[in-house]
Amino acid sequence: FIRFVWRIFNPDPREMVTDPRGDVLTFVDEFEAKYENPPQMFRGSYGEAQAEAKKNLQFLLVYLHDPHNKDSEPFCSGTLCNNDVVEYINTNMLFWGCSIQKPEGYKVSKLIRNPTYPLVAVVCLYQNQLAIVGRVQGKVTAENSVNLLREIVDLYEPVLVSARADREALNQNQQIRAEQDEAYLLSLEKDKQKMDKKRKEKEIAENEERRKEKLKQEKELSRQAQLEMKLKCKKDICEEPSDGDDVISLLIKFPCGKRINRRFHKAVSVKVLHDYVYAQDEAPARYQIFTSFPRAPIAGCSTDEVISTQSHPLIQDAGLNRNDTVFVQNVGEDSSSDDEDR
Numbered sequence: 001f002i003r004f005v006w007r008i009f010n011p012d013p014r015e016m017v018t019d020p021r022g023d024v025l026t027f028v029d030e031f032e033a034k035y036e037n038p039p040q041m042f043r044g045s046y047g048e049a050q051a052e053a054k055k056n057l058q059f060l061l062v063y064l065h066d067p068h069n070k071d072s073e074p075f076c077s078g079t080l081c082n083n084d085v086v087e088y089i090n091t092n093m094l095f096w097g098c099s100i101q102k103p104e105g106y107k108v109s110k111l112i113r114n115p116t117y118p119l120v121a122v123v124c125l126y127q128n129q130l131a132i133v134g135r136v137q138g139k140v141t142a143e144n145s146v147n148l149l150r151e152i153v154d155l156y157e158p159v160l161v162s163a164r165a166d167r168e169a170l171n172q173n174q175q176i177r178a179e180q181d182e183a184y185l186l187s188l189e190k191d192k193q194k195m196d197k198k199r200k201e202k203e204i205a206e207n208e209e210r211r212k213e214k215l216k217q218e219k220e221l222s223r224q225a226q227l228e229m230k231l232k233c234k235k236d237i238c239e240e241p242s243d244g245d246d247v248i249s250l251l252i253k254f255p256c257g258k259r260i261n262r263r264f265h266k267a268v269s270v271k272v273l274h275d276y277v278y279a280q281d282e283a284p285a286r287y288q289i290f291t292s293f294p295r296a297p298i299a300g301c302s303t304d305e306v307i308s309t310q311s312h313p314l315i316q317d318a319g320l321n322r323n324d325t326v327f328v329q330n331v332g333e334d335s336s337s338d339d340e341d342r
Helices: 002-009 022-036 046-056 072-080 084-093 105-110 142-236 270-278 303-307
Strands: 059-065 093-099 119-126 128-138 247-253 261-263 287-291 297-300 326-331
Touching: 002 072, 022 046, 022 084, 022 105, 046 059, 046 093, 046 105, 046 128, 059 072, 059 105, 059 142, 059 270, 072 084, 072 142, 084 093, 084 128, 084 142, 093 105, 119 142, 128 142, 142 326, 261 270, 261 326, 270 287
Parallel strands: 059 093, 247 326
Antiparallel strands: 059 119, 119 128, 247 261, 287 297, 287 326
C-alpha cells in the first residue's frame, strides 16, 4: 500500500512518453557513436517501426538496452556489432532499439513478460496481428545469437510468405476490380456521350422540323394573303380610261416575258398601277416596278410599300410619260437573276 501511494505522488518519469521519436534518435546516435559496425537501426518510434514492418511484411528485431546491466556492454560490442550478426540482421530484419531508461524504451519493456537483459525480441505478423514470436536474452554469443535468430525466422517465415501471397492476391484482385471499375465507368461515359449525342441530334432534328413546319405555315399564310390580295386587286380594277391629255399609256413588262399595254389616269396614285399588275396571274408575289430610262424604281410602287404605307404619290408625279415602258422586277424569295428586262 505504501509503495502504491508513493508511486501516485512520485511517478516514474519514464511513464511519461512525450517524445518517443526523440528517445529513439538519442539512443541510436549514442549507440552508433559508441560502437563500431552497428546494425542499421530504424530511426523512428516503436509504433512507426511496427507500421513499417507490417507494411513490408518483414521481421522486426527489437533490442532493449539496460545501461545498468553488466552484460549490456559486452553484448553490444561483441554480439550485436559482430559482422555475422550485423549481416544477418541487415539482410533479414528491420532493427529497432532503445534504452529502457528512456520513456519509449521503458514503455516497450512493459510489453514483454519477465524480461532478462540484454534482450532482443523478434516480432512479426502472426494471426493477423504483430506479436513477439521469439527472443534472445541474457549473455549470448554472436554465433548462438545468429543460430537462435535463424531458427525463429525459419519457423515463422512460412507465416510471412503466406501473408505476402495473400496480400499479393488481394492487391491483384483490387487491381482487377479497379480496372473493371474503370472500364465500367468508361463504358458508362461512352454510353452517356452516345445518349447525349442522340438527344442533341433529336433536339436538332425536332427544332429543324419545327422550323420547317413554321416556315411552311408562314408560307401558307403568305400564300393565302397573296391570294386574297390578288382577288381584291382583280375585283378593284377600274375600267381602262379612254385616250386623252390626262391619260398616259404604259407598256408593262413582266419577268416571265409577258407584255401588257394599259392606260392610266395621271391623277391616280401609283398604287393603282401596282394593283393592276398584282391582279395579273403572271405577277410575282412581291415586286418593284421600275422606269425604263433612266432605270429607277418608282417611289411607292413596290409590294412592300403598298402594304406598309397608306399614302402613295400620283402617277403624274412619278416621272412617267406617255408611252413609257415600265419593268416588273421580282424581289421575293424566289427571285433570281432571270428577273430582268427581256
